[in-house]
Amino acid sequence: METSKYFKIRKRYLPTAWPTYNYWVSMEKITGVKSSIFHVWEKDGIYTGIVDAEGLRKRGEWTYKHIIENYKDNLDALRDRGQLFADKLIKECSIFALKDESPTLKQFSDFYKKADKLYIDYYANNMLFWLTADQVVIKKIDSLLSNYSSDDKKEIWDIMRLPTRLSFSNIEEVGFEKLLDIAHKDGIKSDKFKEQVALFSDKYVWFPFEYGGPEIYDIESVTRRISEELTKGGKKNSHSEQEIINLQNDVISKFSLSHDVVFHFKILQTLALMQDDRKAVNSQACYYVNNLILKKLSMLTGIDREQLFLIDQKIIDEYSNTQDFSELKRRIIKRNEMFVIFLNEDDGFTFKEGIDECNNFLGEFSIYINETITNQDIKGKVAYPGKVRGIARVVKKSGDCVRLNQNEILVTYMTTPDFAPFLKKVSAIVTEEGGITCHAAIVAREFKIPCITGTGNVMSVVKDGDMVEVDAEKGIVRIIK
Numbered sequence: 001m002e003t004s005k006y007f008k009i010r011k012r013y014l015p016t017a018w019p020t021y022n023y024w025v026s027m028e029k030i031t032g033v034k035s036s037i038f039h040v041w042e043k044d045g046i047y048t049g050i051v052d053a054e055g056l057r058k059r060g061e062w063t064y065k066h067i068i069e070n071y072k073d074n075l076d077a078l079r080d081r082g083q084l085f086a087d088k089l090i091k092e093c094s095i096f097a098l099k100d101e102s103p104t105l106k107q108f109s110d111f112y113k114k115a116d117k118l119y120i121d122y123y124a125n126n127m128l129f130w131l132t133a134d135q136v137v138i139k140k141i142d143s144l145l146s147n148y149s150s151d152d153k154k155e156i157w158d159i160m161r162l163p164t165r166l167s168f169s170n171i172e173e174v175g176f177e178k179l180l181d182i183a184h185k186d187g188i189k190s191d192k193f194k195e196q197v198a199l200f201s202d203k204y205v206w207f208p209f210e211y212g213g214p215e216i217y218d219i220e221s222v223t224r225r226i227s228e229e230l231t232k233g234g235k236k237n238s239h240s241e242q243e244i245i246n247l248q249n250d251v252i253s254k255f256s257l258s259h260d261v262v263f264h265f266k267i268l269q270t271l272a273l274m275q276d277d278r279k280a281v282n283s284q285a286c287y288y289v290n291n292l293i294l295k296k297l298s299m300l301t302g303i304d305r306e307q308l309f310l311i312d313q314k315i316i317d318e319y320s321n322t323q324d325f326s327e328l329k330r331r332i333i334k335r336n337e338m339f340v341i342f343l344n345e346d347d348g349f350t351f352k353e354g355i356d357e358c359n360n361f362l363g364e365f366s367i368y369i370n371e372t373i374t375n376q377d378i379k380g381k382v383a384y385p386g387k388v389r390g391i392a393r394v395v396k397k398s399g400d401c402v403r404l405n406q407n408e409i410l411v412t413y414m415t416t417p418d419f420a421p422f423l424k425k426v427s428a429i430v431t432e433e434g435g436i437t438c439h440a441a442i443v444a445r446e447f448k449i450p451c452i453t454g455t456g457n458v459m460s461v462v463k464d465g466d467m468v469e470v471d472a473e474k475g476i477v478r479i480i481k
Contacts, residue, residue, distance in 0.1 A: 380454045
């Protein structure tokens with residue numbers, strides 16, 4: 001890949017059944033910055049997003065300027081605005097998913113059109129900001145702290161980047177801790193415990209679903225999680241909101257931080273919360289769209305739900321008139337080999353299906369997904385410092401976290417809030433994507449777990465069971481055995 005021209009923004013498990021490409025259309029309309037992006041799905045739903053670096057940089061500058069000009073006096077309003085669109089989106093998805101009827105293919109197509117439009121609106125008021133602005137804000141803070149020593153800057157960063165408001169995953173964890181307290185006091189067979197578990201399940205059934213499931217928080221799984229925690233004994237507690245505020249006030253006073261420095265850290269905190277908000281929306285929407293709705297579509301077409309993960313509104317619309325489900329299945333199977341959606345600078349989409357067709361198309365742009373990687377020193381961003389050695393456990397999605405053993409090193413594409421129950425047992429976290437505002441970074445700082453994010457290729461180098469060293473002082477992961 002020509003790294004000077006294109007930038008890999010993510011590589012992880014991600015179906016197309018939930019819109020993952022249409023929201024980029026809104027970026028040019030909002031920012032005025034043209035760009036091209038490649039959405040690439042390999043076998044087993046592994047997704048890589050590749051965007052031209054210059055377009056991403058310019059959008060970051062636009063987003064930063066927009067925040068300064070419009071939200072300087074009320075950063076909470078920036079976050080709250082996105083939630084308005086999230087509520088509309090989740091409502092639309094839940095209504096269609098829970099309807100007691102069997103939709104036609106035309107009705108599926110109409111739903112996807114509405115859902116795509118609502119997700120574009122949500123993206124424009126959430127993801128656009130944290131995805132593009134955080135690196136601009138980080139560079140600004142580094143510039144403002146240029147006269148401080150490296151040790152002082154480390155202490156400032158460790159405390160000031162912690163959000164002072166609870167994220168939705170923090171709130172879920174608080175609810176879980178209350179269940180754990182009831183289980184300690186009354187037992188898991190008590191009526192009070194069963195009643196509260198049912199309420200928790202009803203509220204958070206979607207929490208661990210992520211993009212493809214099949215994990216959900218039904219009553220059985222929540223009870224099992226509580227039972228596992230009871231057998232372990234003890235837990236790592238995160239800071240409360242007031243504790244973080246007090247810590248930050250101490251740092252502000254100790255280092256005489258200017259209003260400008262504090263304000264930019266508050267921007268960074270808001271962006272981190274917005275990133276976590278987006279994961280809540282995705283988990284809820286995917287629970288409906290990639291689970292309940294795809295089950296209905298599977299019954300209509302006779303195509304397995306897992307194969308339908310690579311379906312999209314365009315192909316549903318294409319076959320809604322012909323009702324040729326055998327040809328639709330053939331197309332979907334070909335997409336499961338390899339699938340590319342290219343969004344060019346004119347907002348035009350190019351769809352490529354099958355290994356040969358996709359690789360030939362990407363080769364025209366000098367983009368090669370399956371590159372041979374031989375180096376054993378992987379570099380990334382230090383999210384929380386420390387140095388540990390241990391067994392690497394390579395995890396593609398949260399459902400595979402059951403394989404994690406105590407004090408192993410989690411290696412994954414990126415963590416999401418449904419990873420939270422398992423992160424307490426790991427000795428270090430290494431992710432392919434993300435920065436210092438991502439979920440893994442926030443959890444690592446809360447639990448004081450060495451963490452390196454944004455390695456880009458760690459899952460191509462480290463194999464499950466390798467003995468590795470995580471040097472989160474220098475941002476290096478090394479295979480030692």
